Amino acid sequence: MKYVVVSGGVISGIGKGVLASSTGMLLKTLGLKVTSIKIDPYMNIDAGTMSPLEHGECFVLNDGGETDLDLGNYERYLGVTLTKDHNITTGKIYSHVIARERKGDYLGKTVQIVPHLTNAIQDWIERVSRIPVDDTGLEPDVCIIELGGTVGDIESAPFVEALRQFQFRVGKENFALIHVSLVPVIHGEQKTKPTQAAIKDLRSLGLIPDMIACRCSEELEKSTIEKVAMFCHVGPEQVVNVHDVNSTYHVPLLLLKQKMIDYLHARLQLESIALTTEDIQRGAELLNKWKAMTGNFDASMETVKIALVGKYTHLKDSYLSVIKALEHSSMKVRRKLEIMWVEATDLEPEAQEAEKSKFHEAWEKVSTADGILVPGGFGIRGTEGMILAARWARENKIPFLGICLGLQIATIEFSRDILGMKKGNSTEFVENLAEEDQVVVYMPEIDKEKMGGTMRLGLRPTYFQEDSEWSKIKKLYGNASSVEERHRHRYEINPKLIKDLEENGLVFVGKDETNNRCEIFELKNHPYFVATQYHPEYTSKVLDPSKPFLGLVAASANILDDVLEGQFEFGSHGAEF
Template structure:
């Protein structure tokens, strides 16, 4: 097993996740099987209880694990299926060690960070790295390990020490380290001092970088590369210039142009014969298709404007999978994505009685959009604004996509304003109401459901497997009344108890899903509900559906 560690210095949020994903993608183009692990040095057991405004999106895996958003990047870039164990947190490690201590596993020894915590981290890495990540059931060849946080942080110290020990445990030929650092521009000059200090700190902790990925707004000057090389004790070919690009899909190309794979192949003694052909080939293989994707992204013309009406729009990472789903769908439709972030609270009259500018700005963004998207969320704040947005999209025949809470919001709006059910609401949001359109359903939701109508056409199947993250669902007692009024639940679970997909008759695209289709989107294979939504917003849905009907197997997987 080969391990590639990706660490970061100077600041957090420097792009380690994209560089880790891009490295894995490039290794995968050589025919290697690649897995990925994210290390998060916070005490939480997982990301499930964390506010999106605190840590960004909570990504849900196939086994129900609620994890860091970077695992979504790994799955999208590498087209693999990970488990909750692929996300390590300080909380998980400490619980494991404490439970072992309580069972007497340490034979009465004093339990310490070194060696017990660091050993537990290393054992976890070796165990999880060998878990198959695709349908072949084969053990991966390479595992990408992203060390979250910033080297030098107190929280990350046990993991950095574990990595120091791990390099000797697995052997030099099986361990490579990419350190991501920042090269800021001050007064027009690219400054290397922060990187020099970061590398010095890293070496002081016992880790030597094999590659230094320098993040900078602009391409690095040769003199800067030479300076980093000289003062950080690496060759110029070991300094990777990762400047800002038009989209993150271009990062693998940047790294490939700087011979990342060639270097890692030699450094880790991988199979060198498979690299030239796979990287030069075009057409049907993974690398050729990825290059075509980036070319298509640069050649997009026309624009589709989407209003995302949410609760956490102040931190856009809260909806990163939603945004990626929209981008992937736009790539396939051949349109540029123009995204307006609308705070749902700004659409509410009472909330903005003292600040009418916010109210009018929010409504202008909504009314000028080609499509309206209401994503998932929790709590009462902004829900009346979401209901107003759903009502506007329905009445004005604007394409609408509701995800999780967005489905529930649209059902509440329809019950109130079409079915005449006064005071319809969700018992999650308002207690003591009479007409509970959304109720708590405690049994575990299955991720296996049936779908028909246009969404089923887009999936190419009447059976759909998707991922959920919710506790409240449409009350079955109201389903017949709602359907008689025209809002049809065209996707349900196997027991016909859970309303998973709705679609409104006589509307260009008014669809809601209780599940989160964004968790399974891929750059080369967009999520069907998002694809249909973007196609409808761009005015090409009928053409696409017509083409699908001509193909017996449904949607073509690009």
């Protein structure tokens, strides 16, 4: 097993996740099987109870693990399926060590950070790195390990020490370190001092970088690369210039151009890994598809405008998987994507009285958008604005996609306007809501006391109902009888209302295995009015876009029929993937 560690210095949020994912993707183009682990130094057990406005999106895995958003990057770029154990947090590690201490596993020893905690971290990495993550079912060849936070932070100290020890446990030829640093441009001059300081700190902790990835707003000058190399004790070929590009999907090609993969091939002695002709061919095909996909991105001319009506729009990372699923879909149909961010509260009548400019700006975006998307979320704030957006899409035949909360919102709107339930609402939003007004209810099996890990989580099946041949969403899924998608919710549509809703045109074309829980609805006689209780964005891949999102983007671009006819399949005349 080969290990590539990606760490960061100078500032957080420097792009370690994209660089780690891009490095893994390039290793896959060699025919290697690649897996990934994310280390998060926070004390939380997982990301499930963290505010999206503080931490960004909570990403959900097949096994129900609620993890850091970077695991979404790994799955999208690498085309793998990770587990909750691929996300290591300080909370998980301490809980693991304390549980062992309580069982007496340490035989009366004084339990310490070194060696007990650091050994537990190393054991965890070795165990998880060998878990098969693709359809081959084989053990991976390479594991990418991203160390979250910034080297030097007190929170990450045990993990840095564990990795220092780990390089000797696995051997020099099996361990490489890429350190991502910042080269700011001040008054037109590229400054290397922050990177020099970051590398000095890294070396003082016992970790020697094999490559330094310099993030910069512009392409690095040759003199800057030489200066970083000289003062950081590496060769110029070990300094990688990661400047701003059109999209993050161009980063793998940027790294490829600088022969990063050639250096890692020699440094890790990758020729020692036996590969079949099929492995090599599959890797070459992946690279060709990726190049064609980025070409599609650059060649896109016509714009499709999607209004994203949400409640966490002040931090775009709160909807990272949604953004990526929209990007994947727009690239496939060769359209330039414009996301029009709409804070849901700005659509509500109260906003007109408080701030007229925001109110009018929000409604201008909704009314001029080609399509409308209402994503997931929790709590009552902004829900009335979302309801108004859903009504606008339904009445004006604007393509619409609702996800999780979006499905519940659109059903509430339909119940109020079409079924006459003027006070219809969700029991999440209104305490002691009268039974006759309950459109959305708490799922009976969910624990109401504990918050963490108690939702309906992970990969679950949805079965398309009989007489749903007309359904656009079913056709997008290739007329499959069932699909498996990832869930994260506590509330559901009131089963008592299903009959009335369907008789009035809101058809639940997809239900769970009990045939009672609603998973997908679709409105008849509408260009595209679809909502899912699950989160399809979690399984969208760069080269295989999520079907509900693809439907929204295609319908918004007036090419849904072309997509359904297969004109934009990979390798067809419509697209050049």
